[in-house]
Amino acid sequence: MSSVWDWLRTDALDQLPGRTALAGLLLAAFMVYVTVSTIREYLQISCLGGRAPVFRGMLPLGIDIAYKSLMFSKQDRELEFWDTLFSQLPPGRSRTVELKLASQRFIFTADPENIKAILATQFQDYGKGKPFHDDWKDFLGDSIFTTDGEQWHNSRSLIRPQFIKTRVSDLEIFEKHVRKLIALIGGQGREVDVSALFFRYTLDAATEFLLGKSVNSLDNPHAEFTKAFAEVQSVQNLITRLGPFQKFLPLSAFRAGLKVINEFVNPFIERALCLTPMELEEKTKSTQGYTFLHAVASFTRDRKMIRDQIVAVLLAGRDTTAGTLSFLFQELSNNPEIVKKLRREVFEHLGPTRCPTYDDLKSMPYLQHTINETLRMYPSVSANVRTALHDTTLPRGGGPDGLSPVGIRKDTPIAYSPLYMQRDVQLFPHPSVEFPDISTFHPERWDHWIPKSWHYIPFVSWNGPFPMSHICWSGHVLCLPSTNVFGISIKNAGPRICVGQNFALTSMGYTIVRILQHFERIDKYWADSEQKLKLEIVLRPSNGVKVGFWEAGCKDATRGT
Numbered sequence: 013m014s015s016v017w018d019w020l021r022t023d024a025l026d027q028l029p030g031r032t033a034l035a036g037l038l039l040a041a042f043m044v045y046v047t048v049s050t051i052r053e054y055l056q057i058s059c060l061g062g063r064a065p066v067f068r069g070m071l072p073l074g075i076d077i078a079y080k081s082l083m084f085s086k087q088d089r090e091l092e093f094w095d096t097l098f099s100q101l102p103p104g105r106s107r108t109v110e111l112k113l114a115s116q117r118f119i120f121t122a123d124p125e126n127i128k129a130i131l132a133t134q135f136q137d138y139g140k141g142k143p144f145h146d147d148w149k150d151f152l153g154d155s156i157f158t159t160d161g162e163q164w165h166n167s168r169s170l171i172r173p174q175f176i177k178t179r180v181s182d183l184e185i186f187e188k189h190v191r192k193l194i195a196l197i198g199g200q201g202r203e204v205d206v207s208a209l210f211f212r213y214t215l216d217a218a219t220e221f222l223l224g225k226s227v228n229s230l231d232n233p234h235a236e237f238t239k240a241f242a243e244v245q246s247v248q249n250l251i252t253r254l255g256p257f258q259k260f261l262p263l264s265a266f267r268a269g270l271k272v273i274n275e276f277v278n279p280f281i282e283r284a285l286c287l288t289p290m291e292l293e294e295k296t297k298s299t300q301g302y303t304f305l306h307a308v309a310s311f312t313r314d315r316k317m318i319r320d321q322i323v324a325v326l327l328a329g330r331d332t333t334a335g336t337l338s339f340l341f342q343e344l345s346n347n348p349e350i351v352k353k354l355r356r357e358v359f360e361h362l363g364p365t366r367c368p369t370y371d372d373l374k375s376m377p378y379l380q381h382t383i384n385e386t387l388r389m390y391p392s393v394s395a396n397v398r399t400a401l402h403d404t405t406l407p408r409g410g411g412p413d414g415l416s417p418v419g420i421r422k423d424t425p426i427a428y429s430p431l432y433m434q435r436d437v438q439l440f441p442h443p444s445v446e447f448p449d450i451s452t453f454h455p456e457r458w459d460h461w462i463p464k465s466w467h468y469i470p471f472v473s474w475n476g477p478f479p480m481s482h483i484c485w486s487g488h489v490l491c492l493p494s495t496n497v498f499g500i501s502i503k504n505a506g507p508r509i510c511v512g513q514n515f516a517l518t519s520m521g522y523t524i525v526r527i528l529q530h531f532e533r534i535d536k537y538w539a540d541s542e543q544k545l546k547l548e549i550v551l552r553p554s555n556g557v558k559v560g561f562w563e564a565g566c567k568d569a570t571r572g573t
Contacts, residue, residue: 053117053421060403060419062410064119067097067111074113078257085253088544088554090394094122094432101414104438108409108418114256118425119406119418122432124439124466126406130398130426131469134405139164141399141423147258150270151248152327153320160401170311170321186522187367189217192230193523194530201560203537207338207553212238214334217519218326223280224303240272245327249548252397255425273323281318284309331550332392333516337523338557339390340382342543343453345536345559350455353378355528364529364564373521381458383520387470388463389453394431394551400424430469431551439467527561535560 057063069077084093097120098107107122121127130138139160148158156167193213197204212229215238220226229238247266251258284305287295292310304325308318344351357378362368373379400420410416420426433439440450447461448454537558546554 049115056403056421057419060421061405061417062419064106064108064110064409064418065101065414067100067109067120069111073115074111075257077111078113078254081253082250085249085547088546090545090547090551091431091435094120094395094429098122098432106408106414107432107436108406108414110418116256116425117421118255118427119409119420120427120429121406121409122429122436123406123408124433124464125408126426127428127430127433127469128466129407130428137401137404137420138398138426139401141401141425143423143425144397144399147251148248150266151244152324153316155320155324157324157328167321170308171325183367183369183518183522185217185220186519187526189213189220189226189230190523190526192216194527196230197527197531197561199531199561199563201535201562203558203560205556205558206341206561207334207557208233210337210341211330211334211552213523214330214337214519215241218330218333221329222304222322222326223277224305225280227276236272237276240269241327244269244273245331245548245550274319277319277322278315280305281309281315281322284318285313285315327549329516331552333519335392335550335552336383336386336390336516336520338553339551340386340520340524341527341534341559342538342553342557343386343389345534345538345557347453348533350382350453351528351532351534354382354524355532358525358528362525362529368522368525370518373518373525376521376525378455379521379524381455383517383524384458384470385453385455388434388468390545390551391430391434391470392550394545394547395427395429398426398428400426431545431547434468434470439464530563531561532564533562535562 067077069075080096081093084090084096097109097111101107101109106126108119108126109121110117110119112118140158141160145154145158152158154163154167156164156171159167190213193209196209197206209230212233215229216226227235227237229235243265247261247263247269250261251266254261284292287306287309289310292306295306305318305322308321312318344354357376361372361375400422402422404420405417406420406426407417408415410418435450437450441447441461443449446459447457537560538555542555544554546552
């Protein structure tokens, strides 16, 4: 045995110079390849446009940048991450930079002209792309939020009719669940995490709206589906952030969560598919018992397609509403004068008990301003990604002054942030009595101020932008007018304008009104240092919203009121 070892060792030593030469040759070839690829990329981008300022990492392959992104996410410092990216830009320059992770070029922008190009004026140039679809296919499959072209168009055709259908029973769904919500809020100043309740409340209303049966998480806070849905979103956020390094992410909890979601949804799908096309058509003619699931089953008998659309719309309908309500009541607990002003408007129109109609909601401007201001400071989807579908440009960010186009090669990911843009001081008027500092919550600014086009797109969903200001309330449904209150065509919101905000916005307005009819004061039980912004897929408060509600006429002995 020793003689064999000696032979191998001698043979290895004899061949060492040759192996060293081979290794050197391979390294040289790799360096030539990298150099040629870099030069070719530079020339291709130069032919298309300029380069954006480069955000450089300290380690090879951008490993430290990926790590920072992950840490900012885990520490709920989303806004600080974008601040870091733009920190080296001079004042007034386009908020646009580029960086590299491994060999992949990424663009990060909060420039309204670039966001407008991505979502509207150059819509054909940008989409989800194959990398995005591959990252999200396990969770959202081939739904409206993950596809482009004909697949996306078919999904939109499938979903849109459900959200323009007159649904008198919708308000009954909200009322049923808001009563449970108010009971759990309690009153008498008892501390409660109202954010946790909002996420359970909107899940209950959304599952009843979509599937015809509520998951009843307000009755059962430990429902397996609720926990699985949250876990899958958390891991999906990390998959998206890590880019080429996602292969090192453990996915056992992710797959277990998906299994629970699918096992919850599948029985509903099977029951719907047991109905004949004629029976489904009969249901579409009635407002009783007709659900989003029936609409999808009328369009297709493909189980996977139905599952993908149901899960995608459930995610959008539940989380955007709950996140916005959480931030709104967080701000109300910190601004008692706003609570008084809102209650005064609600009581002028409805008194202490009458449930609001759509016309009532339309006639409450301060309610609308408060929702607008919440969505300005806390847009539901605070950051999003599009991919270049072919070689193209972005209108700003290149050149010495940042006003020239940036060359974009096919398959380049573009990340954009409404959260950063809607707080960017260089895009808004200087502070004044009528327009306080943009970092403060002040619904009254909307009495005199109209945002410039594309400076305010708070309801950017995975599908597209849907500004609150585009809403008109009419009859029994929220309608999309041909122009918004700015006199701009609705087409400026882009072809992917979200079709599902009817449910979310109606739920928001209705919920706010009913809570404020019941409670006259909201006490703040959270410290400013505790409140951070948690972005997984939808923005929400990182530590919940701990507050205390006081019923009308209830005396607080500790405050002598």
